[in-house]
Amino acid sequence: MNELKLAVLGSKGTGKSALTVRYLTQRFIGEYASDAESIYSKRLCLDGRQMHLEMYDPCSQPLKGKPPFGDELQWADGLVVVYDISDRSSFTYAKALMYRIRDPHLGTCKRDTESVVALVGNKQDLCHMREVGREEGQQMASDHNCQFYELSAAEHYQEVVAMFTAVIRSIITANAKLKEKRRPSGSKSMAKLINNMFGKRRKSV
Numbered sequence: 468m469n470e471l472k473l474a475v476l477g478s479k480g481t482g483k484s485a486l487t488v489r490y491l492t493q494r495f496i497g498e499y500a501s502d503a504e505s506i507y508s509k510r511l512c513l514d515g516r517q518m519h520l521e522m523y524d525p526c527s528q529p530l531k532g533k534p535p536f537g538d539e540l541q542w543a544d545g546l547v548v549v550y551d552i553s554d555r556s557s558f559t560y561a562k563a564l565m566y567r568i569r570d571p572h573l574g575t576c577k578r579d580t581e582s583v584v585a586l587v588g589n590k591q592d593l594c595h596m597r598e599v600g601r602e603e604g605q606q607m608a609s610d611h612n613c614q615f616y617e618l619s620a621a622e623h624y625q626e627v628v629a630m631f632t633a634v635i636r637s638i639i640t641a642n643a644k645l646k647e648k649r650r651p652s653g654s655k656s657m658a659k660l661i662n663n664m665f666g667k668r669r670k671s672v
């Protein structure tokens with residue numbers, strides 16, 4: 468069974484728990500405990516494949532001094548970075564996180580700069596209070612080579628599912644590519660082994 472790990476990051480109150488719970492249970496509850504970090508587990512079947520998904524929803528921490536989330540970035544196969552379109556400071560926070568995620572010198576990503584990352588502008592239902600333009604989100608996503616979504620955990624259940632499903636599919640593709648990259652040395656040694664066996668056989672005939 469495929470094991471997938473997804474971390475949902477972003478500043479306080481952006482809707483990380485709301486998005487996670489909405490995806491896992493279909494429900495939008497409204498208020499979520501914010502003083503505890505949670506790891507949710509779910510078995511799911513996607514494109515005929517069984518998988519075990521773990522989703523990490525941390526307590527928010529301020530980005531002061533040493534940037535947080537090193538462990539989460541190491542742990543996760545994919546990251547969803549959330550900001551609130553009605554809160555500019557959450558977008559600034561997301562930008563700082565994105566630099567940290569994509570900085571190869573920090574060496575914090577599980578894989579490398581190709582890690583699967585999605586940027587999500589949440590609370591689209593509050594667009595009358597919008598402080599971050601859609602095109603700003605798109606630009607940041609394109610600058611950091613990641614997927615972009617604008618949606619509302621409160622009102623867009625189908626979009627939330629589509630977003631997480633696309634992220635999970637990208638992780639599966641990235642994992643398969645990584646396996647393929649690692650293959651040559653393995654298949655070379657297998658070819659050597661087969662050659663040796665047939666070589667020996669030919670000698671004995």
Ligand SMILES: Nc1nc2c(ncn2[C@@H]2O[C@H](COP(=O)(O)OP(=O)(O)OP(=O)(O)O)[C@@H](O)[C@H]2O)c(=O)[nH]1
Pocket residue numbers: 477478479480481482483484485486496497498499500501502525526527589590591592593618619620621622
């Ligand atoms: N209007 C609106 N409110 C939302 C939406 N998503 C979340 N909220 C509200 O935003 C507040 C914060 O949501 P949470 O899911 O607790 O946010 P969080 O990022 O997990 O917050 P911390 O755990 O404190 O870091 C709650 O009052 C939610 O009801 C949304 O799509 N639209």
